[in-house]
Amino acid sequence: MPVNETLSQYSDWSYTTSVVIYILAMVFFLVEQSFGRHGRKVAERTRTRQLVTAGAGADDVSPGNDDTGPESDNTGPGTRNTGPGTRNTGAERTRAERFGRMGVALTVLGLLLHGAALVLRGLATDRVPWGNMYEYVMITCLVAVAAWLVLLRKHPVRHLSMFVLLPNVILMFVGGTWLYSEAAPLQPALQSYWLIIHVAAAAASSGVFLVPGVASILYLVKARNESNPDSFASFAAKLPAKEVLDRIAYRTTVFAFPVFTFGVLCGAVWAEAAWGRFWGWDPKETVAFIAWIIYAAYLHSRATAGWRGNRAAIINVVGFAATVFNLFFVNLVTTGLHSYAGVG
Amino acid sequence: MTPPTQTSTDPNGDAGTTYRQTPLRKAWAFVRNTWRGLTSMRTALILLFLLALAALPGALLPQRSLNEQKVNEYLGEHGWWGTLLDRLQFFDVYSSVWFSAIYLLLMVSIIGCLVPRTSDYVRSMRAKPVLTPRNLARLPHHEHGHTADDVETVMATTRNRLRGWRIVEREEPGGARSISAERGFLRETGNLAFHFGMLGVIIAFAGGALYSYEGQVIVLADGSEFCNSGIYNFDSFNPGLRVDGTELNPFCVRVNDFHAEFKNGQPIAYEAGIDYQSGDALTTGDWQPYDLAVNSPLRTAGDRLYLLGHGFAPTFTVTFPDGQSRTHTIQWRPVDQTTYLSQGATKFEEPGITDPVERRENQLAVTGLFAPTPAMHGSVLSSAGPELNNPTVAVDIMRGDLGVDSGRGQSIFEIDQSMVDSGRLDRVARENLEVGQSVTLDDGTKVSFDGVERFVSLQVSHDPTQNWVLGFAVVMFVGLGASLFIKRRRLWVRAAPDGERRTVVEVGGLARTDQAGYGEEFTRIAADLLGRK
Numbered sequence: 001m002p003v004n005e006t007l008s009q010y011s012d013w014s015y016t017t018s019v020v021i022y023i024l025a026m027v028f029f030l031v032e033q034s035f036g037r038h039g040r041k042v043a044e045r046t047r048t049r050q051l052v053t054a055g056a057g058a059d060d061v062s063p064g065n066d067d068t069g070p071e072s073d074n075t076g077p078g079t080r081n082t083g084p085g086t087r088n089t090g091a092e093r094t095r096a097e098r099f100g101r102m103g104v105a106l107t108v109l110g111l112l113l114h115g116a117a118l119v120l121r122g123l124a125t126d127r128v129p130w131g132n133m134y135e136y137v138m139i140t141c142l143v144a145v146a147a148w149l150v151l152l153r154k155h156p157v158r159h160l161s162m163f164v165l166l167p168n169v170i171l172m173f174v175g176g177t178w179l180y181s182e183a184a185p186l187q188p189a190l191q192s193y194w195l196i197i198h199v200a201a202a203a204a205s206s207g208v209f210l211v212p213g214v215a216s217i218l219y220l221v222k223a224r225n226e227s228n229p230d231s232f233a234s235f236a237a238k239l240p241a242k243e244v245l246d247r248i249a250y251r252t253t254v255f256a257f258p259v260f261t262f263g264v265l266c267g268a269v270w271a272e273a274a275w276g277r278f279w280g281w282d283p284k285e286t287v288a289f290i291a292w293i294i295y296a297a298y299l300h301s302r303a304t305a306g307w308r309g310n311r312a313a314i315i316n317v318v319g320f321a322a323t324v325f326n327l328f329f330v331n332l333v334t335t336g337l338h339s340y341a342g343v344g
Numbered sequence: 345m346t347p348p349t350q351t352s353t354d355p356n357g358d359a360g361t362t363y364r365q366t367p368l369r370k371a372w373a374f375v376r377n378t379w380r381g382l383t384s385m386r387t388a389l390i391l392l393f394l395l396a397l398a399a400l401p402g403a404l405l406p407q408r409s410l411n412e413q414k415v416n417e418y419l420g421e422h423g424w425w426g427t428l429l430d431r432l433q434f435f436d437v438y439s440s441v442w443f444s445a446i447y448l449l450l451m452v453s454i455i456g457c458l459v460p461r462t463s464d465y466v467r468s469m470r471a472k473p474v475l476t477p478r479n480l481a482r483l484p485h486h487e488h489g490h491t492a493d494d495v496e497t498v499m500a501t502t503r504n505r506l507r508g509w510r511i512v513e514r515e516e517p518g519g520a521r522s523i524s525a526e527r528g529f530l531r532e533t534g535n536l537a538f539h540f541g542m543l544g545v546i547i548a549f550a551g552g553a554l555y556s557y558e559g560q561v562i563v564l565a566d567g568s569e570f571c572n573s574g575i576y577n578f579d580s581f582n583p584g585l586r587v588d589g590t591e592l593n594p595f596c597v598r599v600n601d602f603h604a605e606f607k608n609g610q611p612i613a614y615e616a617g618i619d620y621q622s623g624d625a626l627t628t629g630d631w632q633p634y635d636l637a638v639n640s641p642l643r644t645a646g647d648r649l650y651l652l653g654h655g656f657a658p659t660f661t662v663t664f665p666d667g668q669s670r671t672h673t674i675q676w677r678p679v680d681q682t683t684y685l686s687q688g689a690t691k692f693e694e695p696g697i698t699d700p701v702e703r704r705e706n707q708l709a710v711t712g713l714f715a716p717t718p719a720m721h722g723s724v725l726s727s728a729g730p731e732l733n734n735p736t737v738a739v740d741i742m743r744g745d746l747g748v749d750s751g752r753g754q755s756i757f758e759i760d761q762s763m764v765d766s767g768r769l770d771r772v773a774r775e776n777l778e779v780g781q782s783v784t785l786d787d788g789t790k791v792s793f794d795g796v797e798r799f800v801s802l803q804v805s806h807d808p809t810q811n812w813v814l815g816f817a818v819v820m821f822v823g824l825g826a827s828l829f830i831k832r833r834r835l836w837v838r839a840a841p842d843g844e845r846r847t848v849v850e851v852g853g854l855a856r857t858d859q860a861g862y863g864e865e866f867t868r869i870a871a872d873l874l875g876r877k
Contacts, residue, residue, distance in 0.1 A: 188614050192639040254828050274639050276650045276805045281438050286403040293396040304385045
């Protein structure tokens with residue numbers, strides 16, 4: 001399997017360009033966030049829509065009823081009416097809003113280049129393009145941006161895009177500089193079809209987990225502002241209602257958690273074939289286990305009186321921290337069987 | 345540790361006459377409250393966090409189960425701190441008392457939560473969908489309309505449309521009729537399946553800790569054989585708690601060859617050509633061929649055989665002054681996993697000497713470094729790569745007492761340094777040898793480097809419960825999917841006659857879980873029932 005140097009070079013260029021475009025998109029979103037009335041408008045609109053929280057008695061904590069009330073999804077159609085800033089028929093589009101829309105367009109362009117970088121990497125090496133840490137970070141960020149764009153179709157939170165792009169750009173920068181490794185064939189331990197499934201599931205779930213992580217941080221900012229209007233006063237005014245952020249965090253977590261579970265499961269099946277045991281408390285396995293427990297706790301906390309809201313948001317942030325810790329600390333600092341970073 | 349809900353156990357306590365607090369009742373109240381506290385969701389959450397926290401040191405500190413040597417290094421470097429951690433079982437996290445305590449409490453908590461929920465679930469499966477609310481307009485989802493059909497027809501259409509829902513039809517006063525429908529019971533089914541699956545995984549996992557074993561062995565890839573007949577055939581053996589090393593599943597393997605493929609010094613493929621026999625073939629002597637490779641273990645006789653690693657075993661021949669010779673091919677340990685520079689000691693005894701004292705004076709050891717592709721720095725040997733390309737050894741030849749009779753165990757890779765320190769083992773030569781070269785000692789003994797064989801390190805694994813773990817894990821996963829994605833929702837339809845040849849149809853809906861999308865489904869159903877397009 002010779003490595004095609006030309007394609008690999010194109011892949012690197014594509015990667016760098018996509019990072020630049022994401023940064024440009026961030027600038028556009030920043031303009032919208034800073035000068036747009038849109039954010040504030042949406043925030044006001046959603047704030048008026050209080051959730052019906054009847055029926056959730058203090059002791060109604062069985063994990064089966066992970067509902068925030070008998071009918072919390074009645075805010076769904078309501079928020080959808082406001083649309084992602086596009087269905088405000090009659091309302092004149094402000095300049096800031098136009099910046100936001102251009103930001104989305106740029107993000108899509110960046111995503112296409114990002115995807116092209118991944119595909120070219122795969123073609124250059126004639127294998128799946130997630131065989132070392134650089135490639136892993138690349139696909140994780142790809143999933144994160146894609147998940148956010150999908151989310152934008154249903155939730156009017158475009159003006160928050162900057163907060164999702166920022167960690168992505170940082171990750172991609174770190175990936176492209178310190179973690180970068182030349183396109184190369186796989187070592188024998190990675191030559192298995194499980195690489196395709198296990199790593200893809202792990203990367204996809206990590207990428208999606210970025211979104212609830214960001215949403216939960218914003219939730220905490222908003223909650224802080226609600227309890228004390230002086231803190232984050234101008235910033236929090238542009239955030240949507242807490243409930244919107246909470247719902248985004250929950251929906252994305254609910255999507256990513258089974259994917260993550262599947263990834264761990266496939267990892268165990270692969271480990272049985274490659275290392276002689278399906279589970280051996282290798283550092284990567286251990287931290288994956290920890291992250292899984294934290295996200296499980298998040299799902300339960302939303303059904304437990306006294307744990308909804310702030311605490312649930314903190315748990316989600318901790319879960320994402322564990323995911324990041326698993327990617328960087330475990331790969332680069334500890335030594336274990338998952339030492340495929342290719343960083344030397 | 346978990347009675348957070350210790351409130352007054354007896355609301356009528358001060359009445360005194362009707363209720364007396366006996367020690368027995370006190371004890372019972374304590375047990376009951378502890379149980380309630382332990383099985384409450386809050387406790388379960390705290391236990392979950394404790395479990396995550398308790399698992400963390402296992403990722404940060406070296407663990408005995410993974411690498412005993414690193415634990416000893418850590419202990420050596422950290423003095424009293426290391427000893428303290430060791431006393432607190434921080435190097436055996438996953439078998440420690442505290443880790444076990446947390447997950448056992450969590451298991452009790454889960455069981456305590458599941459038992460009442462299972463009975464609730466069974467009851468709700470048998471229960472009929474609830475009565476139609478009088479005022480459907482109050483529900484979060486509501487639509488109404490008129491139709492020319494009569495009540496009976498509306499009911500028939502509804503029954504037809506709501507196929508797959510659990511429905512019950514009721515007569516109401518004034519000639520009206522209503523249907524209550526409910527759907528999404530699989531959500532709770534999935535939720536229970538997930539939790540029971542998790543219990544199953546934990547129990548099967550614990551069973552694995554009791555009945556599994558792992559054994560490692562090095563076999564020369566020159567047609568040497570290994571049989572899984574007893575633990576003494578292994579170089580190291582890790583038994584489960586209930587494994588005593590007898591009654592291993594019998595099978596034999598013969599390692600014919602080993603191939604490693606490299607590209608620019610990077611390994612591309614490892615593969616060992618083996619033959620194996622198990623079951624009846626052990627008596628008939630039939631061998632089956634198999635290509636053992638990384639990611640492709642041999643599964644036979646209920647066990648698995650893995651290719652873990654490989655290395656080199658140099659062949660040395662010692663020709664003694666009286667003309668007798670001995671040839672040994674012993675594995676040397678790779679000290680560099682990239683270049684396979686290896687280190688070892690091949691030990692010889694002069695044949696035909698019976699006097700133990702004299703024997704102890706003439707033992708020989710060839711010890712030093714082996715490089716598959718030599719790179720010389722002056723006269724210091726190192727290796728440039730893992731491929732066999734003019735293999736070279738840099739050896740010290742030691743003569744004297746190897747200490748093999750000392751009663752101490754010896755590594756096959758090293759000589760006993762204390763014998764050198766005490767002057768009973770002397771270096772008599774130091775040479776770099778290529779294949780075919782030899783060195784002659786002062787007494788006329790000739791030591792020659794004849795060539796090199798490859799060895800493979802194999803692992804035999806036995807785990808009778810791992811398929812159970814997989815089965816329960818799949819149940820868990822499917823249950824998880826169902827419990828997160830299926831919506832529990834209710835729908836009511838009421839049809840009431842309204843004057844002549846007209847029927848008022850009202851539809852109300854309620855989603856019982858936090859999933860979006862019911863609004864759309866409701867709108868669709870309502871549109872169908874109300875005859876709108």
